[in-house]
Amino acid sequence: MQIINVKNLTKTYITHKRGSGFKETIRSFFKREKVIVNAVNNVSFTVEEGSITGILGPNGAGKSTTIKMLCGTLFPTSGEITAMEFRPYADRKRYVGEIGAVFGQRSQLVWDIPPIDSFNMNRAIYGISQADYKSRLDELAELFEIKEVMHKPTRVLSLGERMKCEFIMAMLHKPKIVFLDEPTIGLDVIAKAKIREFIQKINATGTTFILTTHDLEDVKQLADHVIIINHGVKVFDDTLQNLQLNLGEKKIVELTLEEPFNNSVLDDSVRVIEQKSPLELVLEVDVSKTTIGDFIERLSKKLSISDISVKELPMEEIITQIYEEEKTED
Amino acid sequence: MRSIKHKIDICAAVAHVTIKEYLVYRSHMMVSLFVGPVYFVVQFFIWTAVYGDGGALVGFEYEQMIRYFGITALLGYVTWNSADWNLSMLIRTGRYLTFALRPLNHRFFALSQKIGHRLLAIGFELIPCTFIFILLFGIDMRPSNIGWFVLSVALAFFMNFYVNYCLGLASFWIVQTDGIRYLYALLSTIFAGALVPLVFFPVSLQFIQFFLPFQYISYVPVMVFLGEYRLGGFTLSIPAIVGIQGAAVIVMFILSEILYKSAMKRFTAVGA
Amino acid sequence: MKKFFNIYFTCIKTAMARALAYRLNFVLSMLIALGWNALFPLVTILIYGAGASFPGWDFYEVLLIQSVFLLSTGFAFMAFNGVLWSTMHHIREGSFEIVLLKPISPIFFMIAANFDPECVGMIVGGTVLFTIAIVHTGVASVMAVGQFLILFTAGFAVMAGINMLMAATSFKWVGNSRIPEIFDSMMEFGKYPATIFPKPLQGIAAFVFPVSMIGFFPAQALLGDLEMYMIISIIPCILFMLFGIFMYKHMIKLYEGVGG
Numbered sequence: 061m062q063i064i065n066v067k068n069l070t071k072t073y074i075t076h077k078r079g080s081g082f083k084e085t086i087r088s089f090f091k092r093e094k095v096i097v098n099a100v101n102n103v104s105f106t107v108e109e110g111s112i113t114g115i116l117g118p119n120g121a122g123k124s125t126t127i128k129m130l131c132g133t134l135f136p137t138s139g140e141i142t143a144m145e146f147r148p149y150a151d152r153k154r155y156v157g158e159i160g161a162v163f164g165q166r167s168q169l170v171w172d173i174p175p176i177d178s179f180n181m182n183r184a185i186y187g188i189s190q191a192d193y194k195s196r197l198d199e200l201a202e203l204f205e206i207k208e209v210m211h212k213p214t215r216v217l218s219l220g221e222r223m224k225c226e227f228i229m230a231m232l233h234k235p236k237i238v239f240l241d242e243p244t245i246g247l248d249v250i251a252k253a254k255i256r257e258f259i260q261k262i263n264a265t266g267t268t269f270i271l272t273t274h275d276l277e278d279v280k281q282l283a284d285h286v287i288i289i290n291h292g293v294k295v296f297d298d299t300l301q302n303l304q305l306n307l308g309e310k311k312i313v314e315l316t317l318e319e320p321f322n323n324s325v326l327d328d329s330v331r332v333i334e335q336k337s338p339l340e341l342v343l344e345v346d347v348s349k350t351t352i353g354d355f356i357e358r359l360s361k362k363l364s365i366s367d368i369s370v371k372e373l374p375m376e377e378i379i380t381q382i383y384e385e386e387k388t389e390d
Numbered sequence: 391m392r393s394i395k396h397k398i399d400i401c402a403a404v405a406h407v408t409i410k411e412y413l414v415y416r417s418h419m420m421v422s423l424f425v426g427p428v429y430f431v432v433q434f435f436i437w438t439a440v441y442g443d444g445g446a447l448v449g450f451e452y453e454q455m456i457r458y459f460g461i462t463a464l465l466g467y468v469t470w471n472s473a474d475w476n477l478s479m480l481i482r483t484g485r486y487l488t489f490a491l492r493p494l495n496h497r498f499f500a501l502s503q504k505i506g507h508r509l510l511a512i513g514f515e516l517i518p519c520t521f522i523f524i525l526l527f528g529i530d531m532r533p534s535n536i537g538w539f540v541l542s543v544a545l546a547f548f549m550n551f552y553v554n555y556c557l558g559l560a561s562f563w564i565v566q567t568d569g570i571r572y573l574y575a576l577l578s579t580i581f582a583g584a585l586v587p588l589v590f591f592p593v594s595l596q597f598i599q600f601f602l603p604f605q606y607i608s609y610v611p612v613m614v615f616l617g618e619y620r621l622g623g624f625t626l627s628i629p630a631i632v633g634i635q636g637a638a639v640i641v642m643f644i645l646s647e648i649l650y651k652s653a654m655k656r657f658t659a660v661g662a
Numbered sequence: 663m664k665k666f667f668n669i670y671f672t673c674i675k676t677a678m679a680r681a682l683a684y685r686l687n688f689v690l691s692m693l694i695a696l697g698w699n700a701l702f703p704l705v706t707i708l709i710y711g712a713g714a715s716f717p718g719w720d721f722y723e724v725l726l727i728q729s730v731f732l733l734s735t736g737f738a739f740m741a742f743n744g745v746l747w748s749t750m751h752h753i754r755e756g757s758f759e760i761v762l763l764k765p766i767s768p769i770f771f772m773i774a775a776n777f778d779p780e781c782v783g784m785i786v787g788g789t790v791l792f793t794i795a796i797v798h799t800g801v802a803s804v805m806a807v808g809q810f811l812i813l814f815t816a817g818f819a820v821m822a823g824i825n826m827l828m829a830a831t832s833f834k835w836v837g838n839s840r841i842p843e844i845f846d847s848m849m850e851f852g853k854y855p856a857t858i859f860p861k862p863l864q865g866i867a868a869f870v871f872p873v874s875m876i877g878f879f880p881a882q883a884l885l886g887d888l889e890m891y892m893i894i895s896i897i898p899c900i901l902f903m904l905f906g907i908f909m910y911k912h913m914i915k916l917y918e919g920v921g922g
Contacts, residue, residue, distance in 0.1 A: 073660060133490040135658045149658060157493035168488045173410045184403030185494050187396050213414075421840040428847040432854070436705075439858035440714045448712050566687075572694045580701060590708040 063237060063268050064107035064130065069139035071100040071125050071292075099125040101292040102139070107285070112259070112269040114283030114300075116276070118375040122292040123272040124241060130270065131161050131239050144236060157186060160235035164242035167214075167222070168229050175210045175217075175225040179232060186233035193232065200228045204258060220251030227258065231267075238262070240271035244278055256281050276372045279303075290379045307373065307381055309348040313355070316340050316367035324362050330355065333377075344373075397498070404499055405506030412510050422515040426463050427522050433459040434527065448589045453530075454616055455587075460529045461615045462584050462608060467515040468543055469550045469607055471504045474574075477558025478567050490657065497555055497650050504551055534617025538628050542611040545635045549606045552642040559646075562653040583609030588621055597622035606638045666770065673774040681779040692783035699787025703728045719855050722798035723885060729791035730884075731853050731877025734814065736784030738821030744776025745825060746842065750832040758917060768914055769907065772829070802886025809883035816896045817875040819903040824849070826906030833913035852876040868895045875899050 075095050100122045107113050117123045128134040129141060132148030132155045141148055146155040169178045183193045201207045204224040209217060217225070223243070230238065243259070244252045259282055263269055273279060279286055279300065286303045288296035296303065312333070315321075320338040329349035334342040345355050352370055359365065373381075412419070434456060441452040450458065477500065480486040489496045523529045533539035557574055560567045579585065581604035588596055588609050599605045599621060610631055613619040619631040626634070681688045703725055710721040749772065752758040764771045801807060824845050831841050852873030856864050867874040872895055879892045 128487075131491055133487060133658060152490070152658075153493050153495075156491055161491045163487060163491070166483075166485050166488050168492075170407055170411055172414045173407065177407050177410055181403045181407045182492070184396075184400045185492055185499075187399070415838075417835070418838050418840050421838070421843060425840075425843045425847045429850060432847075432850040435858050435860075435863075436716075436854060439716050440709055442717055447714050569690050569694070573697075576694070576697050576701065580704065585701075585705055586708050590712055 061109045062106045063109040063144060064270070065140075065142045066106070066130070067104050067140040069100055069103045069126070069129060069141065070098075070137050071122075071129060071134070072137045073097040073099055098292050100129070100136075100289075103289065103292075103294045104139075105287055105294065105297050107268065107270060109268055110263070110266050111285050112263055112271070112283045113285040113287065114279035115270065115272040115287045115289060116274070116279055116296075116375070116378075117272075117289040118274060118379070121289045123274075123289055125292075126289065127239055127241050127270065127272050131159065132156055157233070158236055160230035160233070160238040162223075162226050162230045162238075162240050162243055164240075164245045167226060169214045169222065169225055171215050172213055174213055175206075175229070178214070178225075178229060179210070182229055182232055188233050196232055196234065197228070200231060203261060204228060218251075220247055220254065223247060223251065223255060224258070227255070231262065235267065237268045237270065240269065242273055243271055244273065244275060252277075274375050276375070276378065288379065288382065295379060296382050307378060308346055310373050311345050311347055311352060312371040312373060312377070313343045313345055313352075314341075314367075314369045314371065315343065315359075315363075315365060318364040318366050321363070325359055400494070400498070401502040401505065404502035405509065408503045408506030409510050412507055416510075416514055419511060419514040422467065423518050423522070426467075426515070426519045427526070430459060430463055430523070430527070448587065449620060450587060450589075457529055457531075457616060458587055458612060460523050460527070460531070461612050464516060464520055464523065464531075465543065465546070465608060465611055466584070467511045467519065468508055469547045470511070471507065471551055471554055473500050473504060473551055473554040474557035474567075474571055476500065476503075477555060478561035478571075481558075481561040482565075486657070495650075497646065500555060501551055504547075508547065533615045535614070535628060538632050539611065539615050542614040542632050542635060545632070545639050546607050546611045549603055549635075549639050549642055552639070552646045553603050553607075556642075556646050556649050559649050559653045562656050578604050578607065581605065582607050583612065593623055600634070603638065603642060606635045610635050669766065669770075670774045674777050674779075677777040678779050688780065691780050692786075695780065695783030696787050699732060699784060699791070702732055702787070703791060716855055716858055718857065722795045723881070724855060725791060726795035726799055726884065727855060727877045727881040728853055729788050729795050730814065730817075730881045732784060732788035733792060734817045734821055734876045734880075735849075736781050736788050738818055738825060739784065740778050740781035742773060742776075742822055742825035743781070744778045745772045746829045746832060748772060748776045749829045750837065750839070750841075753833055753917075754837045762914075762918065769826075769910055796884070799885060801884055806884050806886050806888075809888055810880050813875060813880040813883050813892070813896070816899040817877070817880055820872050820875050820899050823899075823903040823906030826903075826910045830906070830909040830913045833917060849873050849876065852878060854878075868892070869898045872899045872902055 073096070075097060076093065103122075103126065115123050115126060125134065129136050130143065130148060132146075132152040135149045143155065144158060146158070148155050168182070169175055170181075179197060180193075183190075188196070201210060204227065206221065206224050206228070209221050210225060210228075214222060214225070227243075240259075244255055247255065256278065259269060259271075269282075271278065271282070283300050286296065286298065286300055287294060288303075296306075317339045321335070321341055326332070329346045331344050332341060333344050336342075345352065356368070359368075437452070437455050437459070441447065441455070444452060447455070477486075477496075480489070486496070489499065520531060524531050553574075557567070557571055560570055564570070581588070581599060581602065583605060588599060588605060599609075605621065609621070610619070614628055614632060617628065619626045619628065706721070706724050706728065709715070710724075715721070716724060749758070752761060761768050761771055828841050828845055831844075832838070835841060848871055851859065851863065851867045852875070856867055856874050856878050859867070864874070868879075868891060874892075875895060879888075879895070882888055882892060
């Protein structure tokens with residue numbers, strides 16, 4: 061069943077050019093130059109109830125604008141959004157009572173006091189009964205392992221602990237849909253893994269998740285539905301399996317060598333993306349054909365390496381590949 | 391009925407959180423226990439010198455003048471708030487979004503916050519300072535009519551809150567609101583009546599005050615405390631001036647409502 | 663010594679350049695400062711306007727005291743006030759080490775680096791009020807001008823001491839932006855003719871927390887009404903400044919000891 065339906069969503073901003081310096085400032089005070097920005101352009105998609113949808117895209121692609129419109133805090137310029145029985149932007153106050161949201165860097169927690177007090181504040185704001193609140197908090201605190209942590213002042217918590225508390229803050233009222241804007245930004249590997257685990261556990265109880273991220277790993281681990289936005293335009297909208305089929309299983313390997321590179325390591329699973337100098341280069345490895353372990357073993361036998369790092373495909377690379385994919389299909 | 395109960399619940403929870411939050415900084419609040427009396431001592435000697443052997447000045451007896459400054463100082467602890475600065479910080483840092491994402495009117499949230507903060511101030515500033523004023527300086531702290539006085543103080547609190555909240559809302563349109571806020575602070579220092587009773591000013595300036603928010607924040611409740619109200623050549627009964635003060639608060643409330651609505655429109659249009 | 667002046671003037675130049683980079687903001691904050699200055703003698707104006715007075719003082723004599731007070735605080739804030747805010751910031755962020763890493767005296771560095779050109783507004787306002795007052799009161803003698811300059815310098819020393827004490831307090835009272843209020847309230851005693859206060863308070867304002875030297879004593883010198891005890895109180899003024907500097911240095915030592 062569809063829980064969110066987005067049709068031809070468009071958001072246009074009109075901003076004004078701001079002059080620098082005294083004269084320019086005065087001039088722009090009287091006559092301002094208009095600049096029209098198409099933040100989101102004619103985007104349509106649907107979200108299934110109980111799914112996890114990842115909205116992927118580089119910084120400034122329009123992800124945040126889209127999720128803000130889905131949350132009802134931003135008016136679309138044109139287009140329609142239906143979420144549950146609401147039109148988010150028109151019924152904001154009733155609608156936001158039924159959803160939860162965590163916006164990565166914008167904390168709901170009160171800095172100087174323990175999270176438990178902030179939780180209680182949200183209990184009142186969402187009108188949760190004391191009994192429901194207690195059982196829900198117990199359940200979430202257990203799940204997130206913060207029973208002790210939530211009694212310490214927020215300012216002494218680690219970023220990971222704080223993030224867990226942000227999650228609880230947004231989920232006390234049992235929202236049917238939860239929006240997450242960059243939920244793992246700035247977290248270390250272990251904290252990221254924890255947060256992903258919790259999202260999966262909550263999702264298993266039937267909660268729909270929509271998350272924006274520029275971290276491909278988030279999507280790989282969590283999402284069953286992937287939407288990619290670039291320059292405000294939807295460039296991909298399908299299942300995770302199909303995204304992986306499209307992209308293949310690829311990793312980026314950055315190398316620094318002690319002797320000039322030779323082509324002997326290249327075969328059909330490896331290609332050179334960039335060669336910065338004879339000693340520095342970037343390779344793309346198709347891990348569906350070989351494992352990273354095998355590849356490195358083979359590499360170290362043929363070349364002497366002074367530094368190596370293995371990375372996920374960067375967002376820009378994914379988008380380029382999707383565009384190429386589309387072209388070949390046409 | 392259910393919605394009123396819900397509102398009271400929110401107000402209590404937010405006020406509780408705010409009290410806990412500022413309790414951490416109670417030593418900052420207690421600065422008032424030193425600063426308040428010191429300023430008062432200076433005022434005391436200024437006016438003692440000015441009155442010299444007695445007589446009345448602009449209709450104030452010496453005794454009244456001293457009480458005027460005593461109660462003005464104490465009143466500040468009940469009405470003060472920083473709603474303007476708090477809101478403009480939320481908007482500038484983008485944290486306002488976390489309120490738009492909750493089923494909540496932010497102005498009501500801010501009001502609840504300020505109620506909590508003032509309750510704390512009553513405990514840590516008002517009550518101890520009142521004792522100091524009574525015991526150390528022997529000032530008569532009995533209002534002429536406790537009912538009207540409490541009402542007028544409450545209205546002053548609301549007036550100050552709505553005005554400051556509106557100043558904060560300006561941040562939705564203007565990036566740098568410091569200038570506006572400083573200008574307001576300057577005018578309110580002069581015309582609220584904390585410096586001198588407003589009857590010291592030229593009559594035309596006094597008269598304009600009926601149409602500006604400043605006197606309703608300090609001068610009016612202080613005069614209600616003293617039991618006689620004069621301004622701009624008018625002498626009004628206590629119920630009459632408190633009535634006018636109430637009307638002024640309602641006007642300010644409506645103004646803040648209009649501004650809040652259009653600020654929300656702007657926020658949902660450009661996202662601030 | 664030459665090295666110190668060199669550093670100081672380089673810092674002033676940087677501060678000026680920084681302030682002028684945001685000209686609009688600079689002009690605006692100066693105008694607002696001027697507005698607050700106009701407020702400064704308002705109570706006095708209204709009292710005299712209502713036909714009352716401080717017994718024994720005519721309006722322009724009181725205005726003279728207050729304009730001298732304003733000038734003194736204006737110059738002192740320009741030179742020292744940034745030290746408090748900068749210290750407070752460094753302590754809260756735990757970044758005072760940056761100051762300690764500089765190869766010069768930390769107290770000198772803090773003063774030089776936090777020169778605040780925006781206080782020009784206060785000095786301009788003070789000068790205007792001073793001129794208005796002095797035109798009406800006149801100057802007692804050439805000697806009086808010399809005495810005035812000496813006492814004014816002593817008052818500046820008191821202001822330096824006050825600023826150092828405030829900054830020292832911020833080491834212990836972390837993040838309390840109300841510290842200046844405490845000192846502002848005590849400085850109130852220096853704004854009015856000291857004769858309106860009872861003798862014990864006059865004594866404190868002359869010898870213990872010598873705020874009378876900020877406005878009242880130098881103005882008395884110009885009016886030719888200098889008394890012996892006012893000259894003697896130069897000594898506690900100097901001691902007060904030294905005490906402020908000592909406290910600030912002491913706090914730095916404690917900070918180094920604790921290591922943040």
